[in-house]
Amino acid sequence: MTYCDIAVIGAGPAGLAAAAAAREAGAGNIIIIERDKEPGGILNQCIHNGFGLHRFGEELSGPEYAGRYIDMIGGEGIELRLGTMALDISPEPEPGEGGIRRKTVYVVSEARGFEQISASAVVLAMGCRERNRGPIFVPGDRGSGVFSAGSAQRYLNIEGYLVGKRVVILGSGDIGLIMARRMTLEGATVLAVAEIMPYTNGLSRNVAQCLDDFGIPLYLSHTVTNVIGSGRIEGVVISQVDEKMQPIPGTEKHFDCDTLLLSVGLVPENELTRAAGITIDPRTNGAKVNEDMQTSLEGVFACGNVLHVHDLVDYVSAESERAGRAAAEYLLKGAAAKGEERIIENGANVGYTVPQRFDPERISKSLEIFFRVRKKIRAGEITVYSEGEKIAGFKREFLAPAEMQKISIPKVLLDRAKGDLTVSAEEIAEVN
Amino acid sequence: MYDAAIIGGGVCGAAIAMYLSKYELKCCLFEKENDIAMGTTKANSGIVHAGYDPEPGTLMARLNVRGCEITAELCAQMGVPFRKVGSLVLAFDNKDIEHIGRLYERGIANGVRGMKLLNREDLLEREPNLNPEVKGALYAPSAGVVNPWRLCIAMAETAAENGVEFFLGSEVTNIEKTMGGFEITAGGKKYESAYVINAAGVYSDKIANMVGEYDFTVSPSKGQYYLLDKTQAGLVNSVVFQCPTERGKGVLVAPTADGNVIVGPNAESGSARDDCSTTRDGLNYVAAEAGRTTGKINYRENIRSFAGLRANTEHKDFIIGESPVCRRFINVAGIKSPGLTSAPAIGEYIADVLKDCGLFMSRKSGWRILEPKIRFAEMDDEQKAELCRRNPKYGNVICRCNTITEGEIIDALNSRIPPRTLDGIKRRAGTGMGRCQGGFCGPRVHEIICRHYGVPAESVLLDRNGSFIVCGKVGEQK
Numbered sequence: 001m002t003y004c005d006i007a008v009i010g011a012g013p014a015g016l017a018a019a020a021a022a023r024e025a026g027a028g029n030i031i032i033i034e035r036d037k038e039p040g041g042i043l044n045q046c047i048h049n050g051f052g053l054h055r056f057g058e059e060l061s062g063p064e065y066a067g068r069y070i071d072m073i074g075g076e077g078i079e080l081r082l083g084t085m086a087l088d089i090s091p092e093p094e095p096g097e098g099g100i101r102r103k104t105v106y107v108v109s110e111a112r113g114f115e116q117i118s119a120s121a122v123v124l125a126m127g128c129r130e131r132n133r134g135p136i137f138v139p140g141d142r143g144s145g146v147f148s149a150g151s152a153q154r155y156l157n158i159e160g161y162l163v164g165k166r167v168v169i170l171g172s173g174d175i176g177l178i179m180a181r182r183m184t185l186e187g188a189t190v191l192a193v194a195e196i197m198p199y200t201n202g203l204s205r206n207v208a209q210c211l212d213d214f215g216i217p218l219y220l221s222h223t224v225t226n227v228i229g230s231g232r233i234e235g236v237v238i239s240q241v242d243e244k245m246q247p248i249p250g251t252e253k254h255f256d257c258d259t260l261l262l263s264v265g266l267v268p269e270n271e272l273t274r275a276a277g278i279t280i281d282p283r284t285n286g287a288k289v290n291e292d293m294q295t296s297l298e299g300v301f302a303c304g305n306v307l308h309v310h311d312l313v314d315y316v317s318a319e320s321e322r323a324g325r326a327a328a329e330y331l332l333k334g335a336a337a338k339g340e341e342r343i344i345e346n347g348a349n350v351g352y353t354v355p356q357r358f359d360p361e362r363i364s365k366s367l368e369i370f371f372r373v374r375k376k377i378r379a380g381e382i383t384v385y386s387e388g389e390k391i392a393g394f395k396r397e398f399l400a401p402a403e404m405q406k407i408s409i410p411k412v413l414l415d416r417a418k419g420d421l422t423v424s425a426e427e428i429a430e431v432n
Numbered sequence: 433m434y435d436a437a438i439i440g441g442g443v444c445g446a447a448i449a450m451y452l453s454k455y456e457l458k459c460c461l462f463e464k465e466n467d468i469a470m471g472t473t474k475a476n477s478g479i480v481h482a483g484y485d486p487e488p489g490t491l492m493a494r495l496n497v498r499g500c501e502i503t504a505e506l507c508a509q510m511g512v513p514f515r516k517v518g519s520l521v522l523a524f525d526n527k528d529i530e531h532i533g534r535l536y537e538r539g540i541a542n543g544v545r546g547m548k549l550l551n552r553e554d555l556l557e558r559e560p561n562l563n564p565e566v567k568g569a570l571y572a573p574s575a576g577v578v579n580p581w582r583l584c585i586a587m588a589e590t591a592a593e594n595g596v597e598f599f600l601g602s603e604v605t606n607i608e609k610t611m612g613g614f615e616i617t618a619g620g621k622k623y624e625s626a627y628v629i630n631a632a633g634v635y636s637d638k639i640a641n642m643v644g645e646y647d648f649t650v651s652p653s654k655g656q657y658y659l660l661d662k663t664q665a666g667l668v669n670s671v672v673f674q675c676p677t678e679r680g681k682g683v684l685v686a687p688t689a690d691g692n693v694i695v696g697p698n699a700e701s702g703s704a705r706d707d708c709s710t711t712r713d714g715l716n717y718v719a720a721e722a723g724r725t726t727g728k729i730n731y732r733e734n735i736r737s738f739a740g741l742r743a744n745t746e747h748k749d750f751i752i753g754e755s756p757v758c759r760r761f762i763n764v765a766g767i768k769s770p771g772l773t774s775a776p777a778i779g780e781y782i783a784d785v786l787k788d789c790g791l792f793m794s795r796k797s798g799w800r801i802l803e804p805k806i807r808f809a810e811m812d813d814e815q816k817a818e819l820c821r822r823n824p825k826y827g828n829v830i831c832r833c834n835t836i837t838e839g840e841i842i843d844a845l846n847s848r849i850p851p852r853t854l855d856g857i858k859r860r861a862g863t864g865m866g867r868c869q870g871g872f873c874g875p876r877v878h879e880i881i882c883r884h885y886g887v888p889a890e891s892v893l894l895d896r897n898g899s900f901i902v903c904g905k906v907g908e909q910k
Binding site: 225 | 868869871897900
C-alpha cells in the first residue's frame with residue numbers, strides 16, 4: 001500500500017490544474033494517475049491553436065497549453081505515474097485520523113504491477129469520451145472507415161496516418177469541424193458536414209475558420225440514413241430531417257466516400273465514479289457536486305469534462321483549480337462543518353447547472369454557476385429566483401446550447417435567497 | 433489426402449472439427465473469410481435454448497436438448513462466457529396462455545427438465561421490469577446465454593491443438609468426385625479428402641450444388657439487434673421471449689454472457705447472403721416489438737446495432753446427414769435457430785454419421801481440450817498482482833471499457849488460430865467490445881498488431897478483406 005494526501009485520477013488539463021492548485025494551497029504528497037504514456041490528455045492531439053485566451057491571454061496550441069501545466073506540476077510534492085490505470089476507488093467505512101475518511105485507489109501499470117494507493121482526498125479528472133455510432137443508430141453496413149472524429153484525429157496527429165481520402169462528417173461538434181479543416185490540409189476531400197439540429201453544435205469561430213474558409217458545405221437539419229460497404233465503406237447517404245428529427249423521404253443525397261467521421265457529442269467517463277457509488281446527475285452524466293466541486297462522497301472531488309462537457313479548456317482549468325484547492329482544504333481542515341445545503345434547480349430553458357447544490361455559509365465572495373441553455377436565444381436574461389423572489393438577473397445578447405454559460409452571483413445578492421435557487425434563461429422582447 | 437475436410441469455420445464447423453479431432457483422423461477446415469466465426473456465428477442472439485420449441489421427434493429437438501446439456505460444461509472447461517440464466521416465454525392473453533401450455537408439453541416430450549408455468553405474481557417477482565400487463569410465462573431454467581464467437585474460437589483452437597489443419601481465406605470454388613473421395617479447390621489450391629462435411633452456413637446450398645445436390649436452397653432471413661451497455665445489466669435476469677406470431681419467433685430481450693443486454697431480432701426473409709446491414713425501419717420495428725416485453729429499455733445506452741443472417745431453407749428441420757445424391761458428402765445445412773445451442777451436439781453427432789458412412793474411427797490418445805485464457809478483469813486482487821509480477825504486460829491496460837491488457841492481446845496473437853485483424857483480436861480478447869467500441873483502444877491494438885507481425889499500419893484490416901483502417905502516412909498522399 002502506498003500512502004498519499006491526494007490522488008488525482010487523470011493527467012489531462014483537469015488533473016494537472018487540480019494537482020498544481022492543491023500543492024499551491026498547501027497539500028504535499030500528491031500522486032497523479034495517468035493511463036497514457038504522456039501527460040496532457042486529449043490536448044496532445046489538438047495541434048490547432050485557440051487555447052488559453054482566457055487563462056493566459058494568448059493563443060496557444062493544445063500541446064503548448066498542456067505544456068504550461070506540465071511545467072507547473074514539476075518539482076517536489078507531485079508524483080506523476082504514467083501508463084497507470086485506475087481500476088477502482090473504495091472509501092474506508094469510517095473516518096479516521098483528523099476526521100478524514102481515506103480512500104483506496106486500485107491501480108495497475110506495466111512498470112509497477114497491481115497496487116493500492118491510499119489517499120485522504122481524491123480528485124476525479126478522467127475526462128470524457130466520444131459518443132459513437134451506437135446511441136445515434138446510424139444504419140447501414142459495418143465496413144471500416146467509420147471513425148469518431150477524435151480517433152481520426154489521434155491517428156493523424158499522434159500516429160501520423162490519414163484515415164481516408166473522401167470524407168463525410170456527421171455532427172458539427174468542435175472536433176468534427178477541426179478535423180474537416182485538418183484532413184483538407186492533408187489532402188483529403190471533405191464532401192459534407194451533416195448536422196441533425198437546425199444549428200451547429202460547435203463554436204461559431206470554428207464554423208467560420210474550418211468550414212466556410214475551405215468551402216466545405218454544411219447541411220443543417222440533415223443526418224446519415226445509410227452507410228454502404230462491408231469491406232471499406234464506399235458511400236454515405238444523408239437525408240433532411242423534419243421538426244421531429246425524422247428523415248424526409250426523397251431528400252436523400254449520396255456521397256461516394258471512404259470515410260465517415262462522427263462528431264456527435266462527448267460523454268463524461270464516469271465508470272469509476274459510478275462504481276464508487278457516487279451520485280450522478282443524469283443531465284450532465286457527471287457527479288453531482290457542491291460549490292467546492294465535492295461529490296456526494298466526502299473527500300472526493302470532480303472537475304473538467306468528467307463532471308460536465310466544456311467547450312473551452314480555459315474553463316476546465318479554472319474549475320479544476322477550485323477542485324484542487326478544495327481537496328487541499330479538506331486534507332488540512334478535515335470535513336467542513338456542514339451548513340444547510342441548498343439546491344440549484346433548472347428553470348426555463350436551462351439544461352443543467354454545475355454545481356447542483358451549495359452551502360451559503362461557505363460562499364465568501366460569490367457563487368459561480370455554469371450551465372447550458374436548451375435552445376438558441378437572442379436577447380435573453382438569465383434569472384435567479386429563490387422562493388418566488390428574483391434575486392439576480394444577467395442580460396445576455398446571445399445564448400446557444402453549444403456555448404456554456406457562466407454567472408457569478410455576488411454574496412450580497414445570494415444572502416437575500418431564503419431557500420433553493422432556480423436558474424432560468426428567458427427571452428426578452430427586443431427593443432429597437 | 434485428408435480423411436475429412438470441413439467447409440465452413442462457423443460454430444458448426446468448429447464443433448465438428450473439435451469432435452473429429454478426438455479420433456485418429458487427418459482433418460482440415462476451409463474458411464473463405466480471413467478468420468473463423470465470421471458469418472452467422474458472430475451475429476446472433478447468443479442464446480442456449482432449453483429445447484421446448486422444436487417439434488418432438490425431429491433431429492432439431494434431439495440436438496437442441498443435447499446441445500443445451502453439454503454446452504455449459506464445454507464452456508466451463510474452455511473458459512467461454514456462459515451463464516445459465518433460464519428463459520421465459522411471456523403470455524399476454526388467453527391465446528398466449530394456451531400457447532405456453534403447448535410449449536410446456538412439447539418441452540416434456542423433448543426431455544427438457546425443470547420447466548414451470550409461472551403466474552403473474554411469481555413472474556413479476558423474478559422480472560420486475562416486465563410490462564405489467566403480462567399474465568404469466570413458461571420458465572425453463574436450463575436455458576442460458578453464451579458468447580457465440582468465443583465458443584466457436586475455443587472449439588476451433590481445441591481442434592487445431594489436436595491436429596486439425598485450418599485454411600483461412602480459402603473459399604471452396606470447386607469439388608470434384610474422385611476414386612478415393614473428393615478433390616477440393618479452395619483458395620486456388622487443390623486438396624484431396626475422403627469425406628467432405630458441408631457446414632458452409634448461408635452458402636451451404638452452393639457447396640451442395642458442387643456435387644450435384646439440389647435438394648435444398650438457403651433463403652437467408654436477416655435479423656437486426658441492439659446491444660446495450662453493461663450499465664443496463666439487470667433490466668432482465670433471464671432470456672425473455674414473447675409468444676411467436678405469424679411474423680416470426682418474436683423479439684427477445686436478454687442479458688448476454690458478457691453482461692450486456694441484447695434486444696432483437698426482427699426477421700427479414702429473402703435477404704441477400706452478404707447483407708448484414710441495419711436499417712432504420714428494421715431497428716424501429718425491433719424497438720416497437722420489444723416495448724411489449726418491457727417499457728424500460730434505455731436506447732441511449734445502445735453501444736452497437738448489428739444484423740445477422742439465419743440460414744433458413746424450405747425444410748423445417750436441420751439438414752444433417754449424407755447427401756442422398758453423393759456418398760461420403762455430409763451436409764450440415766439449414767442450421768437456423770437453435771443452431772448455436774445445437775452446434776456442440778452436431779459436432780458429436782457428425783462423428784457418429786461418419787462412422788455409419790464407413791469411416792474407420794479410433795480414439796486418439798493424448799487429446800486435450802483448450803485451457804481457459806488469462807482474463808485479467810476476472811481475477812481477484814492477489815491474482816492480478818501475481819500475474820503482473822510474472823509478466824508486466826498484463827499490467828498495461830489497453831481496452832479501458834473492459835479492462836483488457838496488452839498481455840491478453842499478445843496471448844490472442846500467439847493463439848492456435850492467430851488473428852490478423854482488429855476484430856479478430858476483439859473476438860478473442862474482447863477489446864473494443866465496450867461502450868467506446870474501440871474508439872480509444874483501436875489505434876493501440878492496431879499498433880500491437882503491426883509490431884507483432886512486423887507489418888505496416890496500412891496493411892492491417894479492421895475485419896473482412898478490404899476493410900483497411902488507414903490509407904497512408906501523412907505527407908505521402910497523392
